[in-house]
Amino acid sequence: MSDAPRSCGVLLHPTALPGTQACGSFGAAARDWIDLLAAEGVGVWQLLPLAPTDATGSPYSSPSGSALNPWLIDADDLVAEGLIAPADRDNLPGGPTDRLDPACARERAAAIAAALGRQWPNQPQERKTAFARWEWRQRFWLIDHCRFMVIRRLQGGRPWWEWPEALAQRQPAALRALAREQSRALREEALLQWQLQCQWSRLQQRAHGQGVRLVGDLPFYVAHDSADVWSRRRLFSLRADGALVEQSGVPPDYFAATGQLWGTPVYRWWFHRLSRFRWWLQRLMRQLELMDLLRLDHFRALEAYWSVPGGEATAENGTWCPSPGRALLRRLWWRCRRQGRLLDGGRLPLIAEDLGVITPAVEALRDRFALPGMKILQFAFDGNDDNPYLPANYAGSRWVVYTGTHDNATSLGWWRDLDDGARGRVAAEVGGEVRAPGWQLLELALASSAELAVVPLQDLLELGDEARFNIPGTVEGNWSWRLSRPVADLAGPLQGFGVMAARYGRGAEGAEGAAGAGGG
Secondary structure: OOOOOOEEEEEOOHHHOOOOOOOOOOOHHHHHHHHHHHHOOOOEEEOOOOOOOOOOOOOOOOOOOOOOOHHHOOHHHHHHOOOOOHHHHHOOOOOOOOEOOHHHHHHHHHHHHHHHHHHHHHOOHHHHHHHHHHHHHOHHHHHHHHHHHHHHHHOOOOOHHHOOHHHHOOOHHHHHHHHHHOHHHHHHHHHHHHHHHHHHHHHHHHHHHOOOEEEEEEOOOOOOOOHHHHHOHHHEOEOOOOOEOEEEEEOOOOOOOOOEEEEEEOEOHHHHHHOOOHHHHHHHHHHHHHOOEEEEOOHHHHOEEEEEEOOOOOOOOOEEEEOOHHHHHHHHHHHHHHOOOOOOOOOOOEEEOOOOOOOHHHHHHHHHOOOOEEEEHHHOOOOOOOOOOOHHHOOOOOEEEEOOOOOOOOHHHHHHHOOHHHHHHHHHHHOOOOOOHHHHHHHHHHHOOOOEEEEEHHHHOOOOHHHOOOOOOOOOOOOOEOOOOOHHHHHHHHHHHHHHHHHOOOOOOOHHHOOOOOOO
16 A cells, blocks of 8 residues: 555646647746646646657657657747847747647757857856766766767668668777767757756756656667667667667557567667666666656566567567566665655655556566556446456555546547447446546546546547547657647636545645636
């Protein structure tokens, strides 16, 4: 049984924030969002990975496991800080404000990086010293990230195993030549990452000052075409030429007859053991520098992972292989203890994404470290009384319950697709006619024993699948939804959420006395 206080939060990725062209940012709308959460007694903001995305806009397949997404840089804040000129901001490529536009966001980020580089010689020495100190602290990932991104642009976006051999194999002479010939581009890349972290750190301070916790998300695997794999090849199951020896995925099941093939290299766990999990610990502590809590995606692979031969086109011919998750989590616990990052009760600041078919061994690993698992209410209504996602079947409070996640339909879209039998089961669970599916599922979540209840913003706004964020297994049209109204216009739904949360012991004191609850 957990002794964590009951709390609630909203899932909203910063790319979906309004008010900027091409992509949301770490600027004014993000500050307004934190202020609104705090004002309404909502204590958690959950985000997706803040890493750079792949070509489709997915933050779960990133060219860097530790960098921040340059699309999120806020130009107005850079002007206010004197880091770029007003003309630099005014001359940025235009773009839509109603959806994420990856091509335009990429152009804007490149233009901002160039502007930072142009203005850098005129910056005061105090700022240059601060940058140098930050570079040193982040050297374990920053140097190779900057190299990777610069070479990638020079090579027209080709994957690293198709680069000239000297660069693909990281020959010292080639890296020295890169440092000489591309010094300005490398510095611009580092300056961009520095300012992204500065802007994010100010948001962190604002959230902490108002009692809002930030919950991040970490993919279990890293992309094949990434700075991490290019720079630390021994950690991954690769051939000398960069081809996959073994790749990740999950086996066939009811939903996918041939399984899911993810195409990321699996880990050479024996080498991670020899290095005392150095890379994993650096990666995790980097994310915990950015977040208060971290959801570890595909947690079950810490106990055993599905390994598929690199040449396979489906996941059918894989095998289960053991992972040293217990040893890794033990080392992480000691690292967090030394750095004062453990939660009350000595718990790791992790949430285990334990969805799908989970074995007793995976549950034992999760429970050994007292990690909260996940419950999704949209999965609860198959007609089985022992369905583990029904609130009545939650054992204890060590859970995070969601109406749905970024991978689900919105609650309204989900409801519209239910058959009459499932609709009847939902109505029986909520105790009456279903008029507002998102809000009624949310009330079930808030009333449950789970220590944290999270709702996607789309459900508070009662939006349909036109606002869905991602459809797993597809590549078109995902990750592009954005708010179409200012954050201030969300006060009504957030106030309703705060009042409802307080009713179930999850809101800030006094929130229950605010104006009446209601849907968006």
